[in-house]
Amino acid sequence: MDNLTMSQLLFPSITKTAADYEAAYPPRGLKERAKVTRFAPSPTGFLHFGSLFAAFIAAKTAGKDGVFYLRIEDTDKKREVENGVIGMVNGLREFGIVPDEGAVSETEEKGCYGPYTQSRRTPIYQAFVKELVEQGMAYPCFMTEEEISAVREKQEAAKVLPGIYGEYAIYRNITAEEAKKRIDNGEEYVVRLKSPGRPDGRISFKDEIKGKIEMPENILDVVLLKKDGTPTYHFAHAVDDHLMHTTHVTRGDEWISSVPIHLQLQRVLGFKPPKYAHIAPIMKEDAETGGKRKLSKRKDPEAAVSFYAEAGYPAGAVSEYLMTVANSNYEDWRRANKTESMDKFDFKLSKMSKAGALFDMVKLHDVSKTYISTMNAEEVYSAVEEWSGKYDAGLHALMTADEEYAKRIFSIERGNKKPRKDIGKWSEVKDYISYFYDELFDGVRGWADNVSKEDRDALLRRYAEIYDHSGSAEEWFPQIQELAAEAGFARSPKEYKQAPESFKGHAGDVAGVIRAAVTGRLSTPDLYSIMQVMGRDKVMERIHQALEA
């Protein structure tokens, strides 16, 4: 009877019961094995690469038959940031992650299992706590911060488990009368679980990624409701994931140690626990210690998802990388299914690695190169146009000034069966195509050292005379060979190798001279195509410039 008095005292305005909410959140009518997952960030406005990874995993786990939703965990006002939700939603969408349900912006959401924003669910949590109080499973605790830290100090000195439990839980058996007196007196309190855990109890559960995990049972009287009536993460997790029918909780593995609390909460509340999949964090080599550590928002620019957008890594390429990290067999699948959508790949939580992988920027770059190599000129153009619009006004101006020209540049060695794998990120494009634009061209960067200056100049002068811009690709190379032969170079590498002493070099070296003059560099895509795109005037101009230099 006292419990009932207590629950009324604590929650006089809560009229709905747990059963009411159970009825309001009926089971989802999903296919037999369909999974329900979620991504549940705090709306800090900062999308961490690790968070993106977690969201990615949750979305892939749900797949097309399941439901993936976005829940905003904003129970801590101190962490809140303006427009954090919309920032999060937009960040995810850039990477193709669009939740089936949940928050859409600060004020809107979609789906029938909401609200999906915890700050709007306070009465729900309180209804469940109220019920626990009625059952004598929860109680108000009036300890002050000072008292609690004094207890902790004592416990640490005595080398016993720190926290509020057993003899340290001094309000565990507080009467309704005393509670009323204190409340009337203006004292603040939290509501704690009256933990049924036994000191020597053990629990075990099967993690979908890590396998069987065994741990001591929870004996702490954890806080359910903070003094402002708002739930703690633990309690909100238990209630929300139950009501929203989450089947698989995917989250960072820093949560493993609180699983005993969660399991206990679910048991006390009469909920069936979800399956857990604890994801190992993406690590970073720490230059200072030489060891590994989590990718840090503070120290690592690449921890922010915005970093990749700025560098110009296509979101699709980042997703490809994420998937190779998540399921290493994805790479093999991708090689065998070059043009398939990633959605066709059978992602498995059980294939995830148990240990944290080191973030590999070099690998990302390679994945991105391969990804971009499959794009056609149109796609590359619009990506570069969009990227430069945001991050490189100079490049953007060139792109839009002559769209056709830019597209012809991007079409070189692209869209064929063996596409060139050159661009890794959009920020590389400017330098890569700089010689096509006089505004960007910075002169000859260096000559190959196997051709003397006299020979070079002679070659260039002669080439300027014979250059035929209207010639076809088939006619072009024989012309180079002809020029080579005239000047004492072999027509082919093979011919040169047979008698190196009788030649100055071979046709390739001659082409190299022309390439350096026209583009300023030793390494470019197919020269004939480049000259065709550039136009006769620019080609001749470059050759003459090189001669004068």
Next chain:
RNA sequence: GGCUCCAUGGUCAAGCGGUUAAGACACCGCCCUUUCACGGCGGUAUCGCGGGUUCGAUUCCCGCUGGAGUCACCA
């Protein structure tokens, strides 16, 4: 410190009692080639240590070491 997880090349990793210990990135070499790439072929390089169990351990068990996580009215 207590509790917990993890441990194969420089990196990501396959492996699940017997293998020449896959594959990818990076690196090196060769081939192809008008250059650069792409591609093809090949190469360097890995089972942390010590005990068991076993005819036989990278694989199973224990210990050690190392790394990571967690011990809030933050998530």
